Amino acid sequence: MQIAGRFLTMAAPKFELATATSTPIREMIIRYTEVLWGQAQQTAACNAVHDASSRLCRWLLQSAKSVGSDQLALTQEFIGQMLGVRRTTVTLLAQHLQRTGAISYRRGKISILSRSTLEDCACECHTVMQHLQNEKLAS
Numbered sequence: 001m002q003i004a005g006r007f008l009t010m011a012a013p014k015f016e017l018a019t020a021t022s023t024p025i026r027e028m029i030i031r032y033t034e035v036l037w038g039q040a041q042q043t044a045a046c047n048a049v050h051d052a053s054s055r056l057c058r059w060l061l062q063s064a065k066s067v068g069s070d071q072l073a074l075t076q077e078f079i080g081q082m083l084g085v086r087r088t089t090v091t092l093l094a095q096h097l098q099r100t101g102a103i104s105y106r107r108g109k110i111s112i113l114s115r116s117t118l119e120d121c122a123c124e125c126h127t128v129m130q131h132l133q134n135e136k137l138a139s
Contacts, residue, residue, distance in 0.1 A: 038129075039132065042125050043125070057119075059083060061126055064115075071109065071111055072111075097118075101117060
């Protein structure tokens with residue numbers, strides 16, 4: 001787990017039994033795995049060609065969606081590791097996003113104030129990943 005939130009756990013033998021006996025569960029796991037694989041490929045491409053600011057906006061939007069909240073407990077150090085940049089770079093980028101009114105950032109707590117501003121600043125990878133997730137998981 002990388003970001004705090006509410007999660008459920010299941011014992012591995014029960015999970016194996018559920019997947020062995022339920023075709024819908026197996027199909028859901030396959031679709032979910034395809035989404036994760038696609039997101040990993042898109043993230044690798046994104047990291048290679050897009051600037052840190054665009055990647056930060058994309059990553060914040062993805063993280064908020066994953067935890068189901070616009071409140072994220074994240075340190076600059078952790079964000080830097082996720083984006084492959086220095087903590088000082090994250091500091092400068094977060095300050096800029098605060099000035100634009102997109103986020104509020106204080107001592108490891110980020111609040112997304114304007115999703116539309118983040119979406120405007122994020123690279124197209126955000127839309128690609130959203131489409132991939134919606135397409136695969138809705139089917």
